[in-house]
Amino acid sequence: MPGPFTITYFPVRGRCEAVRMLLSDQGQEWQEDVVTMDLWQKGELKKSCLFGQLPKFRDGDLTLYQSNAFLRHLARTYGLYGKDQREAALLDMVNDGVEDLRLKYIQLIYQNYENGKAAYVEALPVQLRPFETLLSQNRAGKAFIVGDQISFADYNLVELLRNHLVLAPGCLASCPLLAAYVERVSARPHLRTYLESAAHRDRPINGNGKQ
Known part of the structure; x- marks a missing residue:
């Protein structure tokens, strides 16, 4: 069985919102490990990241970087990669x-x-x-x-x-x-519920306030 899922990212929608949309639409739960800029600027977390950047995604004992890799992994897991x-x-x-x-x-x-x-x-x-x-x-x-x-x-x-x-x-x-x-x-239905939730609405689209 897949999971549990954890998204490690800044407090923005950014490159993880499509992943959140996929998981919510598929009826899955996940945890958010929110990284503040103060923590990121200390440098230790950045050093631990494979490519020196976030987001990071965990599926049980599997750790992935690169948001499109998250999407493709979940697509294979839930049959979201086409019929052939x-x-x-x-x-x-x-x-x-x-x-x-x-x-x-x-x-x-x-x-x-x-x-x-x-x-x-x-x-x-x-x-x-x-x-x-x-x-x-x-x-x-x-x-x-x-x-x-x-x-x-x-x-x-x-x-x-x-x-x-x-x-x-x-x-x-x-x-x-x-x-x-x-x-x-x-x-x-599941996706609409997420898009109408505070978890989506209250999360900024981008990290600099521009949208």
Whole structure:
């Protein structure tokens, strides 16, 4: 049996919120080991981390670093990696696309928010078009990003899109399939309960107050 699960991270949604969404939607519980900046700056915890960074994820006696590794591990555990190798390959492609967009989002939030936000938002329709295209090719956008079952890539994509809806509330206006997809996935009963909880709502999206 998997677990118990522990997320070790700063008190933000950041790179762990997709993991939290996946676990909550799958009816799983986890513990939060919250790391303050004072503790992190002391350096001992940083030295103990494999790549010198957080988050860290524990599944019983298995310790992992790198948030996308967490997602893929849980996907294999709970059958969230597509129905066959073809779907698994497509999901890897989607998740890499999500990571590309997330890196651009992180750069904006932490390095160029005031001067770069307007240009970033203006370019978003082009950045989001591949995901809209993928949805249109899968049951006319009425299902998930790949196949007929939810996957780890869905949680990752929906979480990032929800962040963008905070950054720019109208950003999905040109992507109606994506807009409906975010609402549909977010309305899944267990996931909706989590998204409406204080554990989600009261946790900042990013560590510098920008969103």
